[in-house]
Amino acid sequence: MTAPDEPLETVTLELDDPRPDEVLVRLAATGICASDAHTHSGRIPSPSPCVLGHEGAGVVERAGANVTHVGVGDHVALSWMPSCGVCRHCVSGRPVLCTAAAPALLAGTLLDGTVRLHRDGRPVSHYSFLSTFATHTVVPAASAIRIGREVPLAVASLVGCGILTGYGAVVNKARVIPGSSVLIFGAGGVGLSAVMAARVSGAGQILVVDPVASKLEEAKIFGATDGLVPSEHLVERIRDLSGGGVDYAIDAAGGEGILGQAFAATIPGGTIVCVGMPDVHARPSLPGPELVRDEKIVTGSLYGSSRPSLDIPSILRQYAAGVLPLDRMITQAYDLDRIDHAFADMHAGLLKRGVVVFDEALAGFATPPVTLAA
Ligand SMILES: [Zn+2]
Ligand SMILES: [Zn+2]
Known part of the structure; x- marks a missing residue:
C-alpha cells in the first residue's frame, strides 16, 4: 500500500x-x-x-x-x-x-x-x-x-485475527456455560467464530442478528439456533425467543445503537461483551439505574482477551479433532x-x-x- x-x-x-x-x-x-x-x-x-x-x-x-x-x-x-x-x-x-x-x-x-x-x-x-x-x-x-503440522496453513492463518477474536470473546471473556443463551450481533468472520465458540461451550440457544438474511442461514450451519434481521421490535423478539432475555450478548458488529439493544436484551446479571470496533467518535449511553439494579456486566474484549500462545494451538487442536x-x-x-x-x-x-x-x-x-x- x-x-x-x-x-x-x-x-x-x-x-x-x-x-x-x-x-x-x-x-x-x-x-x-x-x-x-x-x-x-x-x-x-x-x-x-x-x-x-x-x-x-x-x-x-x-x-x-x-x-x-x-x-x-x-x-x-x-x-x-x-x-x-x-x-x-x-x-x-x-x-x-x-x-x-x-x-x-x-x-x-x-x-x-x-x-x-x-x-x-x-x-x-x-x-x-x-x-x-x-x-x-x-x-x-x-x-x-x-502449531502442529497436521493443520492446513490457510486455516491456521485465520486463527491469528478473526477467529481468535470471536472465539475468545465467548470463551475467555463471557465464559459461556453449558445450557445458556447467547446473542451475537454480526455474522461476519468474527461473529461466526463466536457462534462456533458458543456451540462448543454448550450454549443451548445461539441467536444471531445480521441485516443480510443469507448470512443468517450460514450462521445456522455453524451452530446458530435462531437468525434475526434487525427490526423495530428486535429486543422484544429476542426476549420472547429466550424466555425473558439472553444470558450473554456479544457485539461483533460495533455499529451505532447495538450496545443499547444488547443491554436491553440481556437478563439481569447477564454479560455484554463489545468486540466490534465502534466509530472513533462513538459515545454509547446506557440506562444508569438498570446498570445498578440489574447487575449487568458490560465489558470490552480485544483480540479475544487471549493468551495467543495458548489459545491459538488450542483452537487448532479443536479444529483437528473435528469440533471447530x-x-x-x-x-x-x-x-x-x-x-x-x-x-x-x-x-x-x-x-x-x-x-x-x-x-x-x-x-x-x-x-x-x-x-x-x-
Ligand atoms: Zn483482523
Ligand atoms: Zn507486556
Whole structure:
C-alpha cells in the first residue's frame, strides 16, 4: 500500500535479516480482514507506504540468536499482538494489554522501533507487526506461535485475527456455560467464530442478528439456533425467543445503537461483551439505574482477551479433532496479484473469509483463476 486509497501494488521489496528476538517466516497463506480494507481506505490510520496483512501462517526460515521457542522448519501461526512478558499486564495473564506492543503497532515498526522493509533503500512500514501480504516477513519472535503440522496453513492463518477474536470473546471473556443463551450481533468472520465458540461451550440457544438474511442461514450451519434481521421490535423478539432475555450478548458488529439493544436484551446479571470496533467518535449511553439494579456486566474484549500462545494451538487442536469447522470459514483463495479482486469480493459481501495462498500444498487450498464478483 503506497498511500490510503491508492491502488495496491505487488512489488519486490528488500527484507532485512531477523534481529536476535525476531524470526523470518515464509508465508503459506494469509487471511484478508476488514481491518486491512479499513486501513487501505484511511478509516484506520496507519503509516504508509506499508505492507498490509495481519493474519498469516507459514514456515520459519531463520530464527534470531535469542529465539528458543521456534526453530527453522517449524510451522507457525502469527499473532499481531506480541507481548513483552514482563509488563504488569503480561505478568497478570492479560498479554493483549501489553504496554510495550501497542506503541510500536501504531508506529508501523517492529518492537525495537525500527523496520526491516525497504524499497530502493527507503523505509517501508510494517502493519500490525506482521505484514502478511508478502511471500516472506520478519516478525517479533513472540508473534510466531508454533502449531502442529497436521493443520492446513490457510486455516491456521485465520486463527491469528478473526477467529481468535470471536472465539475468545465467548470463551475467555463471557465464559459461556453449558445450557445458556447467547446473542451475537454480526455474522461476519468474527461473529461466526463466536457462534462456533458458543456451540462448543454448550450454549443451548445461539441467536444471531445480521441485516443480510443469507448470512443468517450460514450462521445456522455453524451452530446458530435462531437468525434475526434487525427490526423495530428486535429486543422484544429476542426476549420472547429466550424466555425473558439472553444470558450473554456479544457485539461483533460495533455499529451505532447495538450496545443499547444488547443491554436491553440481556437478563439481569447477564454479560455484554463489545468486540466490534465502534466509530472513533462513538459515545454509547446506557440506562444508569438498570446498570445498578440489574447487575449487568458490560465489558470490552480485544483480540479475544487471549493468551495467543495458548489459545491459538488450542483452537487448532479443536479444529483437528473435528469440533471447530474452521475450514468452512474460507470462501475463496486468491493469488497475491489478485488481491484487489479479493478486496472487491469482501466489499461485495461475498466472503466469509478470503485467503491469499502462496504455497498451495502447505496452505491446503488451491487458488482457482476466478473471482466471485466477476
Ligand atoms: Zn483482523
Ligand atoms: Zn507486556
